[in-house]
Amino acid sequence: MKTRLQNIVDAILSLRHTEELIGIFPHLGADGDALGSGLSLMLALRSLGLRADLLLDEEPTEQLKFLPRLDQVTVYTPDMLEQYRQTIKFAIAVDCHQAERMGRREELFESISFRAIIDHHVYEDDYGELAVIKTSASSTAELIFDLIELLEQETEQKIFNRDIAILILAGIITDTGRFSFPSTTARCFEQMACLMAYQPDLTAVNYELYERVKLPQILLRGEVLSRIKTSPDHKVITSSISRALLEQTGAEDYDLDALPSEMRTIEGVEVAFLLREVGVPDVIKVNIRSKDCFDAAAFAIQYGGGGHVRAAGMTLEGISLAEAEAMVMREASAILQVCSAPGDK
Ligand SMILES: [Mn+2]
Structure with a gap:
């Protein structure tokens, strides 16, 4: 019987x-895997003389601008609907299996009857004989590698090259967290071994994906980390940043986003709070990241916020930055006292 990939x-x-x-x-919001997979597939098809377009909803993010051949992507706008509806014969979803995940391109994708799916996300329905959804794959890029390998066999043409290698390995590296997530497979290491033959610059790829940082971001990080306060048992950790200080570093608000998670990684910390002034007097935004013992969402909901059990947020009004920081320290410490009381684990 033919495999679905063969189909x-x-x-x-x-x-x-x-x-x-x-x-x-x-x-939508293509990450390293979605973009690496889609673009490598497009290059592979074009190298066989096929006509293929990669359609995105938005320009690739800053972080992914280093990927090769980005000038070949098409940023879709609704005025292209009719033209593409008439010209696309075969539509392939990559790194997703639902049209709802495609943003503005949803209508276009749904309007094309000849469709395939290549994905590794958890799914419920059966999407048919042209759907390869392998949840055990490290990444969609891993599946695109297998697809290109098969295309090479069938056509007896060489397809892999250095650009394709970089795009595929960027997808694998992204979705395995540099080979650290449980999604890491033996297969992706076999593929990496093959891709190394094209001499991709792994140091450069890792720098672009994980290390590139701008000076204001480092200055801001220094300010936040140097302002850390802890409860006596070190389970609760807080830091805060005023508007004036944020502006002084030259950083943007979103540059703070990764810092609460970094604060949480500290050994012994159960919950981390990062507080910031939003620029309106006495309005404080609070980001919460927690480990096993602390329900961040339940905490945030008390103050009109919300989120997930391990990551939540809220906005406090009518309170100063210092008061808000002292308040969350006090309240979270009280909750953890109960959580870790004798008799509990
Ligand atoms: Mn993926």
Whole structure:
């Protein structure tokens, strides 16, 4: 019996020697895997003489600007709907299996009847014989590697090259967290070994994906980390940043976003709070990150906020930065006292 990947290969090759267009649709807000997968697939198809376009909802993020051949992507706008509806013969969803994840391109994708899916996210429905959804795969890029390998076998043409190698390994590195997440598979290491033959600059890829930082971000981080306060048992940790200080560093509000998670990584810390002035007097935004013992969402809900058990947020009004910081320290410490009382674990 044919594999589903083989079905997709057959569908692709049925369009060879025609002028039909293949549309490639990664999910909204394409990350390293979605973009790396989509773009490597597009380059592979074009190298076989097929017509293929990669359609995105938005420009690639700053972090991904280093990827090769980004000038080849199409940022979709609704005025392209009619033109693409008429020209795309075959649509392939990559790193997603639902049209709702495609933003403005949803209508276009749904309007094309000949469709395939290549994805690794958890799914519920059966999407048919042209859907390869492998939840055990490290990344969609891992599946695109297998697809390209199969295309090479079928056509007896060389497809892999340095650009494709960089795009695929960027996808694998992103979705395995540099080979540290449980999603890391033996297969992706085998693929990495093959891709290294094209001499990708791994140091540069890692720098771009994980290390590149701007001076204001480092200055801001220094300010936040140097202002850390802890409860006597070190389980609650807080820091705060005034508007004036934020502006002094030259950083932007969103540069604070990763810092509460970093504060939480400290050994022994159960919950981390980062408080900031939003620029309106006595309005304080609070980000909460917690470990096993502390329900961040339940805490935030008490103050009109919300979120997830381990990551939540809230906005306090009519309170100064210092007062708010003292308040969350006091209240969270009280909750953890109860949580870790004798008799509990
Ligand atoms: Mn992915």
